[in-house]
Amino acid sequence: MENEIVNLTELGRRLGHRFKRKELLFQALCHASYINEQASSDLADNERLEFLGDAVLDLAISDLLMQRFQEATEGDLSKYRAMIVDESGLFEIAQRLGLGDYILLGKGEAQSDGRAKPSILANTVEAIVGAVFLDAGFQKARKVIDTLFAPLIEKVQSRDRVHDxxxxxxxxxxxxxxxxxxxxxxxxxxxxxxxxxxxxxxxxxxxxxxxxxxxxxxxxxxxxxxxxxxxxxx
Structure with a gap:
């Protein structure tokens, strides 16, 4: 496991965050199918981090949207947030990060092209956000989210996705x-x-x-x- 953690340095650079607890990033990349095939009972999959990351994302994106669209109504802000943190938006982030090269999958999931599945990649983005939050707190997580999701927020601002x-x-x-x-x-x-x-x-x-x-x-x-x-x- 140690070698696999060390190899995540490049991913950390892409995220703009240097993990103090690299095991958190490793866990964020562990799909349940991978954990199920491991003999060690000390490993955990990324589902709990995904749960946490979803909540952190909602809060951070809501904050960023309120700052960007100061005249928008509650309804508009809710719609904008839904556009940004839906599966297609998270999948876009995952592709830019190249997450498919890092996710740890079980053999069956890997053979069924799991590294390219939008649902798996989107869930992994949420898990990584959860990992950053646990490693460095909300302000750092918000900063990472601001950087990663800036292109999607720009699309909302230019109305590219408002009518999707x-x-x-x-x-x-x-x-x-x-x-x-x-x-x-x-x-x-x-x-x-x-x-x-x-x-x-x-x-x-x-x-x-x-x-x-x-x-x-x-x-x-x-x-x-x-x-x-x-x-x-x-």
Whole structure:
């Protein structure tokens, strides 16, 4: 285990934090599938750190957004935070850090391309945030988060992601209902060069909304927007 901890120095540099307790960073990278295959009972997976990191992230991102968007309403801030800390945002952070090269997985998970799975990578980012918090406290964790998530906050500020209702809806339904929206094509009309698509959005077997657009992607966004407004999460 000691050699594996030493090899994490480069990851620490990418994070902008030098761990006093390197074993915390090591634990943050230990997927449950890896721990299950180890003989040592002293090792722990990253799930508890992930739980902690999720809470630290919510607080830090909320603080950063309140400073950046001083005129925004509570509802707007909640939506912005949901855009930033959803699985796709965390996955983007993980890719920039190259976390796939560091995560410790069991053989089966590794063989099923676990190092590229958005859910595993996103959870590992949260675990690393939890590790930084335990190693150096909230202010240091906030500083690391500010650096890592700055590009995502900039996207919110420039409105690049404000209208990504699919991401917003997915983040909300995953947390509130432990279920993801499903999209199905209802109708396709018009000539080949000018088609219109109608998409239905389903959640847990119930159709929540429909959307139309000149592409399937546009129709899905329209359906997600209607469903998001219908659920009124904020």
């Amino acid at each position: 209702y699919k991401s917003l809806l997915q983040e909300y339904t995953q947390k509130a209902f432990r279920s993801l929206p499903q999209y199905s094509l209802i109708e396709e009309t018009g000539p080949p060069h000018d088609k219109t698509f109608k998409i239905a959005l389903w959640l847990s077997g119930t159709m929540l909304a429909e959307g139309c657009g000149k592409s399937k992607k546009e129709a899905e966004q329209q359906a997600a927007r209607e469903a998001f407004r219908c659920l009124d999460p904020v």
